[in-house]
Amino acid sequence: MTALSFSDVSVRIDGAQILDGVSWAVGAGEHWALLGPNGAGKSTLLSLAAAARHPTSGTVEVLGERLGRTDVRVLRRRIGIVDARTDRLVPPALDVEAVVLTGASGTRLPQWERYDDPVRRRAGELLALVGCGALAGRRYGTLSQGERQRVLLARALMAAPELLLLDEPAVGLDLPAREALLLALTAAARERPALVTVCATHHVEELPPTTTHALLLRGGRVAASGPAATTIASAPLSACFDVPIEVDLRAGRFAARARASWLD
Numbered sequence: 001m002t003a004l005s006f007s008d009v010s011v012r013i014d015g016a017q018i019l020d021g022v023s024w025a026v027g028a029g030e031h032w033a034l035l036g037p038n039g040a041g042k043s044t045l046l047s048l049a050a051a052a053r054h055p056t057s058g059t060v061e062v063l064g065e066r067l068g069r070t071d072v073r074v075l076r077r078r079i080g081i082v083d084a085r086t087d088r089l090v091p092p093a094l095d096v097e098a099v100v101l102t103g104a105s106g107t108r109l110p111q112w113e114r115y116d117d118p119v120r121r122r123a124g125e126l127l128a129l130v131g132c133g134a135l136a137g138r139r140y141g142t143l144s145q146g147e148r149q150r151v152l153l154a155r156a157l158m159a160a161p162e163l164l165l166l167d168e169p170a171v172g173l174d175l176p177a178r179e180a181l182l183l184a185l186t187a188a189a190r191e192r193p194a195l196v197t198v199c200a201t202h203h204v205e206e207l208p209p210t211t212t213h214a215l216l217l218r219g220g221r222v223a224a225s226g227p228a229a230t231t232i233a234s235a236p237l238s239a240c241f242d243v244p245i246e247v248d249l250r251a252g253r254f255a256a257r258a259r260a261s262w263l264d
Helices: 042-049 072-078 084-089 096-105 117-129 145-157 175-191 234-241
Strands: 002-013 016-027 031-035 057-062 079-082 163-167 196-200 213-218 221-227 245-250 253-258
Touching (some): 016 042, 016 196, 042 057, 042 163, 042 196, 175 196, 213 234
Parallel strands (some): 031 196
């Protein structure tokens, strides 16, 4: 099954063209990076993939359901999201286990009557998977930003989503916290081989080694799309960011830097 299918998709907001003629297909089990400069349209594209927005023109199919012809409230239950907005909505006084459990009910606050023993065991397993098992009893508001991101990942996985969308999940994290998050993302991909992920980021160093494909956006248009090794490369990234960039790939991890002479 094609997890995401965009056909000639455009989005206009308040008269501004945010996406323009985007066509894109994501297959089962694929892990996509979404890269591009500020204002390229990455967040808008993710909102379409999350069934949170409809296109101005073109067609969008998410998990086999066409937007505009399906009940998006039902569709959203099949999608997991990790982003800054979710973090802001979590009550800081909730303990970590309760935060993860809300992922099973898709609610902001716990619905305790819906959490039987298997659900609670699953919450514990997911916390262990993302390296946060020891934090179960801690208040969410006392966690570091990196710990919160991993807890939100466990929460997103509670409903066994078919599609996981990550909007700059490593933003603001220091190096150890970033690496812990990437380990958690790698573990999640290995635990559920059919899970599809799309990770939007500004920095290729924030991509897990499980990344299989990449979509580059520039000015709301597709600049490049395809397998990660050939798309997250010097020439495509240089054209996308309009800066001469050198890209290295080692053990599945990308690193990018501007050429020293680019300001000359």
